[in-house]
Amino acid sequence: MIYYLLLPLLLLFLVVVQTTILDLFSLGWISIEISLIVVIYAGFHLDALRGGILSLVIGFFLDCLTSAIFGLYTFLYILIFCLAMIVAGRVYGEKPTLIASFTGFCTLLEGLVIVLFYRFVFSADILYALPEVFLPQAVVMGLLSPLLFRLLHRFEVFPHAADTRPARRI
Amino acid sequence: MLIPRKYRSIAVAAVLLIISLTVLSFSAIRLSETGFLRKMVLEAAAPVEDTINISLQNLHDVWKRYLFLVGLDDENRRLRKRNAGLTEQLNRYREGSLEAMRLRKLLELRESFPQRAVAARVIDRNRSSLFKTLLINKGTADGLRVGLAVLSDQGVVGRIIETSWHASRVLLLIDGNSNIDGLIQRSRAQGILQGAGSAGCSLKYISRAEEVLAGDVVISSGLSGVLPKGLLLGVVTGASRKEGGLFQKIDVAPAVDFEKLEEVLALTTDMKPKP
Numbered sequence: 001m002i003y004y005l006l007l008p009l010l011l012l013f014l015v016v017v018q019t020t021i022l023d024l025f026s027l028g029w030i031s032i033e034i035s036l037i038v039v040i041y042a043g044f045h046l047d048a049l050r051g052g053i054l055s056l057v058i059g060f061f062l063d064c065l066t067s068a069i070f071g072l073y074t075f076l077y078i079l080i081f082c083l084a085m086i087v088a089g090r091v092y093g094e095k096p097t098l099i100a101s102f103t104g105f106c107t108l109l110e111g112l113v114i115v116l117f118y119r120f121v122f123s124a125d126i127l128y129a130l131p132e133v134f135l136p137q138a139v140v141m142g143l144l145s146p147l148l149f150r151l152l153h154r155f156e157v158f159p160h161a162a163d164t165r166p167a168r169r170i
Numbered sequence: 171m172l173i174p175r176k177y178r179s180i181a182v183a184a185v186l187l188i189i190s191l192t193v194l195s196f197s198a199i200r201l202s203e204t205g206f207l208r209k210m211v212l213e214a215a216a217p218v219e220d221t222i223n224i225s226l227q228n229l230h231d232v233w234k235r236y237l238f239l240v241g242l243d244d245e246n247r248r249l250r251k252r253n254a255g256l257t258e259q260l261n262r263y264r265e266g267s268l269e270a271m272r273l274r275k276l277l278e279l280r281e282s283f284p285q286r287a288v289a290a291r292v293i294d295r296n297r298s299s300l301f302k303t304l305l306i307n308k309g310t311a312d313g314l315r316v317g318l319a320v321l322s323d324q325g326v327v328g329r330i331i332e333t334s335w336h337a338s339r340v341l342l343l344i345d346g347n348s349n350i351d352g353l354i355q356r357s358r359a360q361g362i363l364q365g366a367g368s369a370g371c372s373l374k375y376i377s378r379a380e381e382v383l384a385g386d387v388v389i390s391s392g393l394s395g396v397l398p399k400g401l402l403l404g405v406v407t408g409a410s411r412k413e414g415g416l417f418q419k420i421d422v423a424p425a426v427d428f429e430k431l432e433e434v435l436a437l438t439t440d441m442k443p444k445p
Contacts (some may be wrong), residue, residue, distance in 0.1 A: 075193075
C-alpha cells in the first residue's frame with residue numbers, strides 16, 4: 001500500500017527535477033528523460049499493475065507539467081511500458097548493452113510518435129527533430145540507462161534490505 | 171477473478187492503453203478545461219518548481235558574479251598593463267618633444283657660427299668633487315680634437331681635453347684647471363675666468379678700479395682663438411675689493427647648468443661652406 005501512497009510524490013518530485021534541474025544540462029537542445037528510463041525499468045522489473053500505474057502516473061505528471069497535448073506522454077509511456085514488458089519476457093534484461101540499445105530505441109520511438117502525431121493531427125512538419133534532437137537524445141539516454149538501471153535497482157531493494165537475515169541452519 | 175492470471179498483464183496493459191488513447195483523442199480534438207487532478211498536480215508542483223528555480227537562479231547569479239569578478243580582475247590587469255604602456259609611450263613622446271626643443275636651440279646656435287659645429291650627446295659626467303668633466307659621444311672620427319670649444323644653448327660648456335675616435339672628454343668651465351678669456355659685457359673689462367669647482371667660477375685680473383656689479387654678464391673675449399667672441403660664460407654674483415692687491419675678487423655663476431646638460435655643440439675651426 002505504501003508503494004501506491006509514496007509513488008505519486010516521488011514521481012512528481014522526479015518530474016519536477018527533470019523539468020528544472022536536468023533541463024539545465026541539456027542546454028535547450030535535448031532533454032534528459034529520466035522518467036522514460038524509469039518506465040522502461042518498470043517494464044523490465046515490475047508486474048503489470050504496479051508498472052502500469054507507475055507509467056500512467058509519471059506520464060500524467062509530465063502531461064500536466066510539460067506537454068502541450070494532454071495525454072500524449074501518458075499514452076507514450078504506457079506504450080513503452082508495454083513494449084518493455086514484452087521484451088523483458090523474451091530476453092535477459094540485465095545486460096547493459098540490451099538496456100542501452102532498448103532505451104535508445106524507445107527514445108527514437110517516442111520521437112517518431114510525437115513527430116507523426118504533430119504531422120497527422122496538427123499538420124505540423126517537425127521531421128527535422130528526429131535527426132537533430134531525438135537521435136542525439138537516444139544516444140545520451142542509451143548511455144545513461146545502464147547506470148540508472150543499477151541505481152533504480154538499489155533504490156528498489158533498499159526498503160527490503162532490513163529484512164535480510166542469514167539463512168537458518170536446519 | 172474474472173480474468174485468468176495468464177492474461178492479467180495483457181488486460182491491464184490493454185485497459186491502460188485504451189484509457190490513455192481516449193484521453194489523448196479528446197485533448198487532441200479540442201481544448202478541454204483543466205481537470206481537478208491536473209489542477210492538483212500543478213498546485214503541488216508549482217511551489218517545488220519555484221523553489222528549485224529560485225535556488226538555481228541564485229546559484230546562477232553567484233556564478234555569474236564570480237565570472238564577472240574574474241573578468242573584472244582580468245580587465246583590471248589588462249587596463250593596468252595598457253596604462254603602463256601608455257604612460258611609457260607618453261613619457262617617450264614627452265622626452266622626444268623636449269629633446270627636439272633642445273636640439274632646435276642647438277641648431278639655431280650652430281647656424282649662428284661660421285665654423286663647422288658638431289652636435290654630440292653627453293654620455294657620462296664625472297661626479298667627483300675634484301674633476302669637473304663630461305664625456306661626449308663624438309671624437310676624432312667626427313673632426314673633434316683637443317682644445318676645441320664646447321657649447322650648449324645656454325652658453326659655454328668648456329673645452330675638449332681628450333679625444334678618442336668616437337668619444338671626447340670635455341673640461342668644464344667650473345673645473346679648477348679651466349681658464350678662459352672673458353670680459354664683462356657692460357664695462358668691457360677683460361680678465362680670465364677660472365673654474366672654482368662647485369662654487370662656480372671666478373673672474374680674475376680685473377682691476378680694482380673697475381666697477382663690477384652683481385648681475386653683470388660675462389662673455390668670451392675671443393682673444394685665445396679657441397672661443398668666438400661674445401659667447402655667454404656666466405653672470406657675476408658678487409665682487410669684492412676687501413682683499414689686498416691690484417685686482418678684485420669676482421664670483422661668477424656659469425650660465426650653463428652642467429647637471430642637466432644632455433646635448434652639446436663642439437666648434438671645429440673649419441669654416442662652413444657658404445651656401
